[in-house]
Amino acid sequence: MNVIETKNISKLYKQADQEIRALDNVTINFKQGEFTAIVGPSGSGKTTFLNSIGGLDSPTKGQVLIDNKDITKLNSNQLIDFRLTNIGFVFQSYNLIPVLTAKENVEFIMLMQGASKSKRDKRALELLEAVGLKEQLNRRPNQLSGGQQQRVAVARALASKPKFILADEPTANLDSSSTANLLDIMSRLNEEERMTFIFSTHDQRVIDRANRIITLEDGKILSDINVK
Amino acid sequence: MLIKIAWRNVWRNKRRSFITIAAIFIAVFLAILMRSLQLGMYENMIKNVVGSFSGYVQIHSKGYWEDKNINNSFEVSESVLNSINKIEGVSNIIKRVQTGVLSSNNKLSKFLYVTGIEQEAEEKLTDWNKRLIDGTLLDDNGQSIIVAKGVAKYYDAKVGDSLIFIGQGYHGMQAVGIYPIQGVIDMKNPNLNNMSVFMSLKSAQDFVSAKNRITNLVIDKEQYFNEVKIAEKVKSKIDIQSRDVMTWKEMTPQLDQLIEADNAGGILIIIILYMIVGFGIFGTVLMMTQERLYEFGVLISIGMKKSKLMIILIYETIFLTFVGVLVGFVISWPIVNYFHYNPLKLFGAAADQLESAGFEPIIPFMNTYDIPLVHGFIIILISLITCIYPIIIISKLKPIKAMNR
Ligand SMILES: Nc1ncnc2c1ncn2[C@@H]1O[C@H](COP(=O)(O)OP(=O)(O)OP(=O)(O)O)[C@@H](O)[C@H]1O
Numbered sequence: 001m002n003v004i005e006t007k008n009i010s011k012l013y014k015q016a017d018q019e020i021r022a023l024d025n026v027t028i029n030f031k032q033g034e035f036t037a038i039v040g041p042s043g044s045g046k047t048t049f050l051n052s053i054g055g056l057d058s059p060t061k062g063q064v065l066i067d068n069k070d071i072t073k074l075n076s077n078q079l080i081d082f083r084l085t086n087i088g089f090v091f092q093s094y095n096l097i098p099v100l101t102a103k104e105n106v107e108f109i110m111l112m113q114g115a116s117k118s119k120r121d122k123r124a125l126e127l128l129e130a131v132g133l134k135e136q137l138n139r140r141p142n143q144l145s146g147g148q149q150q151r152v153a154v155a156r157a158l159a160s161k162p163k164f165i166l167a168d169e170p171t172a173n174l175d176s177s178s179t180a181n182l183l184d185i186m187s188r189l190n191e192e193e194r195m196t197f198i199f200s201t202h203d204q205r206v207i208d209r210a211n212r213i214i215t216l217e218d219g220k221i222l223s224d225i226n227v228k
Numbered sequence: 229m230l231i232k233i234a235w236r237n238v239w240r241n242k243r244r245s246f247i248t249i250a251a252i253f254i255a256v257f258l259a260i261l262m263r264s265l266q267l268g269m270y271e272n273m274i275k276n277v278v279g280s281f282s283g284y285v286q287i288h289s290k291g292y293w294e295d296k297n298i299n300n301s302f303e304v305s306e307s308v309l310n311s312i313n314k315i316e317g318v319s320n321i322i323k324r325v326q327t328g329v330l331s332s333n334n335k336l337s338k339f340l341y342v343t344g345i346e347q348e349a350e351e352k353l354t355d356w357n358k359r360l361i362d363g364t365l366l367d368d369n370g371q372s373i374i375v376a377k378g379v380a381k382y383y384d385a386k387v388g389d390s391l392i393f394i395g396q397g398y399h400g401m402q403a404v405g406i407y408p409i410q411g412v413i414d415m416k417n418p419n420l421n422n423m424s425v426f427m428s429l430k431s432a433q434d435f436v437s438a439k440n441r442i443t444n445l446v447i448d449k450e451q452y453f454n455e456v457k458i459a460e461k462v463k464s465k466i467d468i469q470s471r472d473v474m475t476w477k478e479m480t481p482q483l484d485q486l487i488e489a490d491n492a493g494g495i496l497i498i499i500i501l502y503m504i505v506g507f508g509i510f511g512t513v514l515m516m517t518q519e520r521l522y523e524f525g526v527l528i529s530i531g532m533k534k535s536k537l538m539i540i541l542i543y544e545t546i547f548l549t550f551v552g553v554l555v556g557f558v559i560s561w562p563i564v565n566y567f568h569y570n571p572l573k574l575f576g577a578a579a580d581q582l583e584s585a586g587f588e589p590i591i592p593f594m595n596t597y598d599i600p601l602v603h604g605f606i607i608i609l610i611s612l613i614t615c616i617y618p619i620i621i622i623s624k625l626k627p628i629k630a631m632n633r
C-alpha cells in the first residue's frame with residue numbers, strides 16, 4: 001500500500017529575471033515501512049521535496065496524495081491538523097521546545113492531540129527508553145548534547161504514531177558516533193514499529209543504512225534504487 | 229501545559245521580564261497612590277462642606293433657593309417623612325429652619341444665619357460633640373443658642389453672654405429675641421464659622437412665628453449610595469410642583485466644578501503614565517514575538533494550532549502584567565491604608581489656601597477596593613491590547629519562511 005504518492009509535482013521559484021525549478025515533474029510513491037534516503041547535490045530540491053510531501057510547502061503544480069487524499073487542496077489550518085496527526089518531523093537543528101524537558105517535549109504532540117496524561121506518560125517513557133535517554137528525561141534541551149537532542153526529536157516525532165517520519169538532514173550537525181547511534185535507533189524503530197522514514201542526507205554512512213535511495217538533480221529524479 | 233510553557237517562557241529572559249514587571253509595578257503603584265490621594269481629597273472636601281452640614285440632598289419650597297426667605301418655608305407631614313425614610317440609602321432626615329438676622333450685643337452688630345435644629349438628628353450628620361469647643365449642646369425645649377467660633381471671636385463672647393437678634397418673621401411678623409449663649413462650636417469651615425448660630429428648631433420656629441414650618445429638609449445618605457438616585461426617588465414621593473429637590477452638586481456647584489477640573493488633570497497624568505507603560509509592554513511583547521519567529525515556525529510545523537500559540541503569547545503577557553499588578557497592589561495597599569487612617573497634613577501656602585476655601589488642610593487617602601481593581605484591570609486590558617501584535621504575526625506566519633531565517 002502506498003502511504004505517499006506524488007503526481008507530477010513541480011515547484012517554481014520566480015526570482016528577479018529567472019525561474020528556478022526546485023522540483024520538476026516529480027512522480028513517486030512511498031510504501032509503508034520503507035527506510036528511504038533522498039540524496040543529491042546542494043540545491044537539487046531535497047528540502048523542497050520533503051516540505052511538499054510534509055504539507056509545509058505547496059507545490060506549484062501536481063498532487064500530493066497521502067492515503068489517497070490530496071493535501072495540496074487543504075488550507076493552512078487544515079494542513080496544521082494534517083501534520084499533527086500524520087507526520088513526524090525531525091529537523092537538522094533538532095528544534096526541541098527549549099523550555100520543556102526531554103519528556104515534556106516527547107509528550108507535547110500527544111498533548112496537542114488531546115491524549116490523556118497516563119497515555120502520554122507511558123508512551124513518552126517507552127520512547128525515551130527506546131532512544132536510550134531514560135536517565136535524561138527531566139533535562140531541558142540545553143542540558144543535552146546535540147546527539148541526545150536529536151534522539152529526543154526522533155522520540156517526539158514518533159510519539160503520536162504518525163504515518164511517516166520526515167527528516168531533513170537529521171545527522172548534519174552530529175558527530176560520527178552520535179550519527180551511528182541515531183541510525184541504529186531509527187532503523188530499529190523502522191523494523192520494530194514498521195515506521196516509514198524518509199530523510200535527506202549528504203552523509204555516506206546514512207546512505208549505506210537506507211533500503212531505498214532516491215537521487216535528485218535539478219529537481220528531477222535521477223535514480224531510485226531499492227537496496228534490500 | 230500551555231500555561232506551563234508560557235510561565236517558563238516569561239523567565240527565559242529574566243532581566244527583561246523583571247524590567248517589564250518593574251515598569252508595570254511602578255505604573256500601578258503610582259496610579260493607585262495618585263487616585264487614592266485625589267479621590268480621598270475630594271471626599272474630604274465634600275465631607276467638609278456637604279457631609280458635615282448641607283447634606284447630600286435637600287428639599288426646599290419652590291423659590292427658596294433663589295430667595296432664602298422665611299416666607300418660602302413649608303410644612304412637612306409625617307407620612308412624607310416616613311416615605312422618604314424608606315428609600316434605600318437614606319440614613320437620616322433633618323428638619324431645619326434657617327433665617328438671616330441682624331445680631332448685636334452692646335457694642336457690635338453683625339449679619340448672621342440662624343439655624344433651628346433638632347439636636348439629636350443633627351448629630352448623626354455632624355459630629356457636634358467633637359466640634360463643641362465650649363459649653364453644652366442644645367436641648368429641644370431650650371431657649372439658648374450655640375454660636376460658631378468665628379462669631380464668638382467677633383463678639384468676644386463667652387458662654388453665658390447674650391446676643392440680640394432682629395429679623396423678619398413669617399408673613400411680615402416681627403422677629404426679635406434675646407438669646408443666651410450656651411456653647412461655642414467649630415464648624416471646620418471658615419464661612420460657616422463666621423456666620424452660624426444654632427438654636428432648637430422649636431425656638432427658631434417661635435422666633436419667626438412659623439409654627440411647624442421648616443425651610444430645609446436635609447437628607448443624608450449612607451456611604452456608597454448615589455445621591456442623584458436618591459434625589460430621583462425623593463422626587464417621586466413629594467409634590468414637585470411646590471418643592472425643589474437639590475443634590476449637593478446643585479447646591480454648591482463651585483465645589484463640584486473645582487473637583488471636576490482637578491480630577492480631569494489627574495486623569496490626564498494617569499493616561500500619560502499608562503501610555504508610557506503601554507509602549508513599554510508593547511516593546512517587550514514585540515521582542516518576545518520577533519526573537520521567537522523561528523520557534524513559532526517549528527511549533528506550527530509539528531502541528532501546533534496557531535490559536536494555541538496565540539494563547540501562549542497572551543498568557544505570557546498576562547503573567548508579566550499580573551505579577552507587576554499584584555506587586556503594585558501589595559505594596560500600595562498598606563501605604564494607602566496608612567494615609568487613610570493617618571491623613572496627610574498639609575502646611576504652608578497649600579494649607580492656607582485650602583483652609584480659606586473652607587476645607588480642612590488634610591488628605592485622608594481613599595481606601596476603597598475599586599481603585600486598585602480599576603487600575604489593575606486597565607493595565608491588564610492594555611497588555612491584552614498589545615497582544616494584538618503577536619496575534620497578527622502568528623496568524624500570518626508561514627512555517628517554512630519563519631524557519632528559513
Ligand atoms: N524560498 C526560495 N526562494 C527562491 N528559491 C528557492 C527557495 N527555496 C529554495 N529555492 C531554490 O530551490 C532549489 C532547491 O532548493 P532546496 O533547498 O530544495 O535544495 P536542497 O537539495 O535541500 O539543498 P541542500 O542540500 O543545500 O539543503 C535551489 O536552487 C534553491 O536555491
Ligand SMILES: [Mg+2]
Pocket residue numbers: 046047048168
Ligand atoms: Mg536542504
